Amino acid sequence: MAKNRPPAPVPLTRERVLEAIRKIGGKAQKRDIAHELGIGSDQKKELRHILRELEDEGALGRSGRKSYADANALPESGVMDVLDRDPDGELLVRMRGPEGYFGPVIRLAPGEARRMKGEAAIGIGDRVLARIHRDDDGQFEARVVKRLGQSAHRILGVYRASKDPRARFGGGRVEPADRKARHDIVIEPQHVGETKDGDLVFVELAPERGRAHGPKHGIIKETIGRESDPRAASILAMHTHGIREGFSPDEEAQANAAQKPTLKGRTDLRDIPLITIDPEDARDHDDAVYAAPDTDEKNKGGWRVWVAIADVSAYVTPGSPLDRGAWRRGNSTYFPDRVAPMLPESLSADLCSLREHEERACLAVEMIFDREGHKLRHKFVRGLMRSAAKLSYEHAQAAIDGKPNDKTGPLLEPVLKPLWEAYRTVWKAREKRQPLEIDAPEHKIIFKDGKVAGVKRRERFDAHKLIEEFMIQANVCAAETLEQKNRPQIYRVHDRPSDTKIAALTDFLPTVDMAWAKGQNVTAARFNRVLHLAEQSPNKDIINEVILRTQSQAVYTPDNIGHFGLNLRAYSHFTSPIRRYSDVTIHRALIRALKLGEDGASDAEEQRYEETAQHISETERQSMAAERDATARYISAFLSDRIGADFEGRVTGVTRFGLFIRLDETQADGLAPISTLGHERWFHDETAHALVGEQTGQRYQLGMRVEVRLEEATPISGGLVFQMLTDALPSVPGWRKSRPSGQSQRGGGGGKRERDGKRRKRRK
Structure with missing residues (x-):
């Protein structure tokens, strides 16, 4: 009789569901997934639960009203919405399907926003047809095929009611919170609703109705707070970057029952x-x-x-409400005035x-x-x-x-x-x-009565180094133990710099009288030798900045490639489980490997490590961006009373449109537009990280000490605009009056003459 019994059904796991969707490809409906998995009616309820959970966590996207697609799988081309900008000012886009967004947020390739002939530059809120490819570092990039119009993307900003007495029926404008946005959004009276001057709002762009040019019009969709709220900067940063706030009733109940x-x-x-x-x-x-x-x-x-x-x-037990919530958040996010915790306060600040x-x-x-x-x-x-x-x-x-x-x-x-x-x-x-020793000072914002009272540099003591080194050693022990027990784990890895970045560094160092020998192994110790030699150089700051930018980004992955910066063979995060989900997975892995309890890692959790690692790497980047944005807004608000004041700082970024300056006093970052650099025409020398004058060869370069005057401070976006007061550096020996082909060129006074000439040509 036993021989005639049907075999026990194979357990239905998230990994099996995702694999089935990948095999089906394109649009996978529930019946297709069930057929691929070979499941009966008794498991369909479980399948629906898994699909809903995967969709809530962003692992699945809808490719139709009843169809699913792996969120990490991207077609070669498709319709994409422009959602945001990264810290370097490049546009971020995401694939759009009939039922919403799917796939990761990826970058629009540099220069793509301005490439469209005869049209205005692409910006946030636009919809485009784009092709997807991978860059030299293996990251996705999008290249625009054509603009398709406006997206349904919601733009965050502050509402300014019209002060014009002729506007009898109300109306106003929304000032975008994105510091790169160039134009306000017009709100017609019928779209204002109950919104008041100074409200923080989400706006959807209105249909163009024949307006090919001129200001964009919008419709207010949601009010999220007041500009006068002392926490406005953090509120804006959280909404901009999708940082989750609060906890579900199930999470609170589980935490309170602990x-x-x-x-x-x-x-x-x-x-x-x-x-x-x-x-x-x-x-x-x-x-x-x-x-x-x-x-x-x-x-x-x-x-x-x-x-x-x-x-x-x-x-935080596997599969529980607290576990699912912590997984979705990935980590705590720390703002200057508050924290968005990964776990409820009854746990994070108590038990x-x-x-x-x-x-x-x-x-x-x-x-x-x-x-x-x-x-x-x-x-x-x-x-x-x-x-x-x-x-x-x-x-x-x-x-x-x-x-x-x-x-x-x-x-x-x-x-x-x-x-x-x-x-x-x-x-x-x-x-x-010999781990990598890059000097990266931190600053702290000082609050008084809910407002920024100042910014000071955080002192770094031996006490900091002591805790840091003992935590590193404990993290190494965790990684080694799991390897010795042959258990899978999520490593914290840091890859060596790419060949492209090393080649750029090799080209750059001779411009500051230093060298990087080709053909030798790339090690942290080699970078340290360069940094040590730079200590006595007037170019210390620029060398430190360029070496920092040469490094790869640390990520989480179940595949160990070591940690280049720490110069360690195996490294996993174990020491901060209150604020990082990665550390929770290592704790559970150790408990299972060492038989320290019944609440260790499950088979299902271990099979999901690749998905978890990718997800928490992304939430970490989101939190870092949100923290930077909130800090920039608070400092901009602090400096808004000092318009016209002069500051000392250094150049931390060189672009085709100007220089990014970091102030010594507050560590605030702002832009000195190329139009403030004098009447010379400038071209962007990417190898030397400099703007170079076409006529004289004078240059503004990365790391250069400068004095600037604050011209604008916009707290809503965190934007600062400076006027350059420092003269350019002399030309380098051997400079000749010729601009290398293919390098970006912009004008100061010369740029205006060029634009005027183009206008005359069009009129003619």
Whole structure:
């Protein structure tokens, strides 16, 4: 009888569903997917649930009213909407289907926006027919075939009611929040509704109705806040970049039902005086450290270091509402005035935060280092700890520097001094390893009464380096352990620079009297040697900036290629599970690999690692862009009272239309248009990262120290416009009055003459 039983149905997983859709290709309807999977009616309900979940998370897109398509699969060409701009000012587009957007957001190839003959430049809100291809770095790019008109894309901005007394029936305009947008959007009276002057709104472009030229008209679709709200900059950044705010009722219910941890199934670490060291304004505390001399006679001069990390995986269980929400967000987003957390506050600021003198669940690693700082061995435990103290970087450093306070004084001898000695030992091995050492200072915005009161540079102490190095070591231990146990994982990888970028660096360095020998291995140590030589060079800033731009972007992936910048063979993120979903996956993987509980990684989760890695790499980029935008808007608001003031800064970007300047005082970025550089005609020398005068050879180059005058500050977009006050640098030796072919050319005064000549030619 048993032989005649039908075989058990194959479990229906997300990965099987996605693979079936890829095989079908084009438009895959539910019945096609069910047929490809060979499932019966008893599994169709489960299929609908998986399809809905994949669509909610962006892994699937609609290619018709009842059809699905893999969101990561793109056709060779199609209709695309222009949605936004990246930090370099290039337009971002996304494929449009009958039922909405699908596929990733990709970049319009540089120069494409202005390539359309006889038409105005393409901008946000336009719809185009475009071809898709991959650039030298393997990233998607779109090239325009033709403009198709306006998209249904919604534009974010602030409504300005008309002040013209002749406008008896109301109406006004919307000033776009996109700093690259050149024109306001006209709102006719019948499309204003209840909107008030100063409201933050979403606008949809109205049908053109024969208006081929002139201002664009729009229809207000949604009001999201007020420009006067102290949080307006963060609100705009969140809506612009799709940062999720708030939590579902299911997530809140699961978080509120969480219980305090007990010792059951855990190692008792409560007698170890682990301490947290964080920024003074830290909103959560997910790592604690402790060090003591190794008592093993065979390891004289060695150290035993503990790193304990909040056990988030004990509360965010696979497949639960909290897990699905954390996956969608990917990470927390930190704005100057607030945070959009990955987890509800009852977890991120309480049960999953290693609060002072309170018992907390943790996943901890004990690492043994020899006297030269080399790690000899390590072990992971799932424990229960009690933080001995919560310290700021400033207070911990002050105690080590001989200025302890009432809190740090009792900790100095038993806790702080051993930590610093262990750190100095581990630093020896770091110096031999030679990770990339690029100087990238950070700045902090100071608020008072909800408004920006100033901007100051964050001081960097040895306390910062100590925590950073111990976290790196713990992350390495996590990656190595999972490899030793032959378990899959999501690595944090950083590829070596592409050959194209290395070739550009090789061409650039001779322009600043330095060289990069061809044919040798590209290593972090080689970059460090160049940076070290540049310390005494007047071109230190430009060299640092160009080497930074030469680097690839770090990403998440289940395929290990190592971490170039840290000069590590295997590296995974383990130390920040409160704010990064990547770290949650590593915790679960360790729990499964080391048999530390029943809530480790499941088969389904491991099969999904590639999809998860791609998704959290994208959410990380979104958060970084949102954080930059909010900071720019707050600083622009701060500087809006200083129009006409002069500032010192340096050139951080050279483009065909002008220079990007970063101010020393606030680290604000703004544009000095090419029209402010004098009456010479300028061409963009991409090799030298400079604008060069066609007549004299004088140049403005990347990293150059300059003085500028603030001409415009637009808080709604974060835009700043400067007038250049510094003269151009002299021409380089051997310069000849000829412009290399193929290089971008724009004019100052000469540009106006060229435009006037074109107008006369058209009239004639």
